[in-house]
Amino acid sequence: xxxxxxxxxxxxxxxxxxxxxxxxxxxxxxxxxxxxxxxxxxxxxxxxxxxxxxxxxxxxxxxxxxxxxxxxxxxxxxxxxxxxxxxxxxxxxxxxxxxxxxxxxxxxxxxxxxxxxxxxxxxxxxxx
Amino acid sequence: xxxxxxxxxxxxxxxxxxxxxxxxxxxxxxxxxxxxxxxxxxxxxxxxxxxxxxxxxxxxxxxxxxxxxxxxxxxxxxxxxxxxxxxxxxxxxxxxxxxxxxxxxxxxxxxxxxxxxxxxxxxxxxxx
DNA sequence: GACTTAATTGCAACTTAGTTGCATTTGCAT
DNA sequence: ATGCAAATGCAACTAAGTTGCAATTAAGTC
Numbered sequence: 001x002x003x004x005x006x007x008x009x010x011x012x013x014x015x016x017x018x019x020x021x022x023x024x025x026x027x028x029x030x031x032x033x034x035x036x037x038x039x040x041x042x043x044x045x046x047x048x049x050x051x052x053x054x055x056x057x058x059x060x061x062x063x064x065x066x067x068x069x070x071x072x073x074x075x076x077x078x079x080x081x082x083x084x085x086x087x088x089x090x091x092x093x094x095x096x097x098x099x100x101x102x103x104x105x106x107x108x109x110x111x112x113x114x115x116x117x118x119x120x121x122x123x124x125x126x127x128x
Numbered sequence: 129x130x131x132x133x134x135x136x137x138x139x140x141x142x143x144x145x146x147x148x149x150x151x152x153x154x155x156x157x158x159x160x161x162x163x164x165x166x167x168x169x170x171x172x173x174x175x176x177x178x179x180x181x182x183x184x185x186x187x188x189x190x191x192x193x194x195x196x197x198x199x200x201x202x203x204x205x206x207x208x209x210x211x212x213x214x215x216x217x218x219x220x221x222x223x224x225x226x227x228x229x230x231x232x233x234x235x236x237x238x239x240x241x242x243x244x245x246x247x248x249x250x251x252x253x254x255x256x
Numbered sequence: 257g258a259c260t261t262a263a264t265t266g267c268a269a270c271t272t273a274g275t276t277g278c279a280t281t282t283g284c285a286t
Numbered sequence: 287a288t289g290c291a292a293a294t295g296c297a298a299c300t301a302a303g304t305t306g307c308a309a310t311t312a313a314g315t316c
Contacts, residue, residue: 013312015264034302044266049303051264064241065193069274069302083233094230102222102240105211106248109241113192117232141283143293162273172295177274179293197273197303258316265310271303281294286287 006075010058017047022075025061031072031082031091064111066091082109085116092116134203138186145175150203153189159200159210159219192239194219210237213244220244 003022007014020041025032034048052073055061063073064082068089081094100107115123131150135142148169153160162176180201183189191201192210196217209222228235243251 013263015312017265045303046267046305047265065195065197067193069193071302083230086236097228097230100225100240102211102225104245104248105240106243107240108214108243111239111241112228112230112233112235113237113239115234115236120232120234141292143283145294173274174276174296175294199273260315261313263310263312265308267307267309268305270305273300273302275300276298278296279294280296281292283292284290286289 006060010060012054012058017043018051021048021051022055022060025073025075028074030093031063031074033066033070033072035070062109064109067113081112083112083114083116085119086113087115087119090116090118134188138188140182140186145171146179149176149179150183150188153201153203156202158221159191159202161194161198161200163198190237192237195241209240211240211242211244213247214241215243215247218244218246 003019003026004014006022007018012018021037021043024037024040028036034045037043037048038045052061052063055073056063059076061073062076063071065071066084066089067086072091074093079098081097083092083094085091094112097110097112100110131147131154132142134150135146140146149165149171152165152168156164162173165171165176166173180189180191183201184191187204189201190204191199193199194212194217195214200219202221207226209225211220211222213219222240225238225240228238
């Protein structure tokens, strides 16, 4: 996927900040918070939040609140759920859960919370 | 359901603040934030947060972050999903979605985001 | 390529949900 | 009733996210 593809047809400028940000989101393959981003690229938080907000308006990224009080942003790729681990706070994309229906409602996002595979095994090792 | 039932067997005191809080949660039938609570009962926010945190430890309530940056708390009643409307920020309990499974993971909570019935109808009225 | 202008940026000050330290109060067991 | 740990209210704090503003930059026009 190309950065230019994401931006073209949208009514926003392709600045260097936006290019860096979108490249990072594409590379990450999982939603990122400002905390995650600021270690990788030098960018003021105001710029970050204004840009992800604009990306969201343009349906380039979507976002959700996690359990750690932070908001996570990721490139919008077809409908898929997110799993948030309540033990280690990790976030994973879940491709297998899709097209959920609820009469009269429009479902745009599904968030699952619980204990992830790693933390589950750590607490209940299969060979003990 | 009785307040005393919720507290008994747990290692916490039944103070008047806790009684009021649990009564409110039981009456509300939907998750509440501190904002919701503070209009109904006089209670310092430190007391609120310390108590809901204790209730959560004792599995009396559970909680989740909504889209409005606030955390919502409700009496824990069997597994059910929550629907958060991205338009009007309302929160509803969804009893119909239950026992979701994901190999290797433990799912403790399901949050659906989208457009609720009311907002859906407002934008796409059936008779027009 | 230089010119123009609106959009974008960084900075610093601000907002607000939630947390923490501490002195006072309260529930509850003896 | 007494003693004491747990709970409360207050005020000060923390940190994610927002906003106003002056300086900078992308991108269209000549």
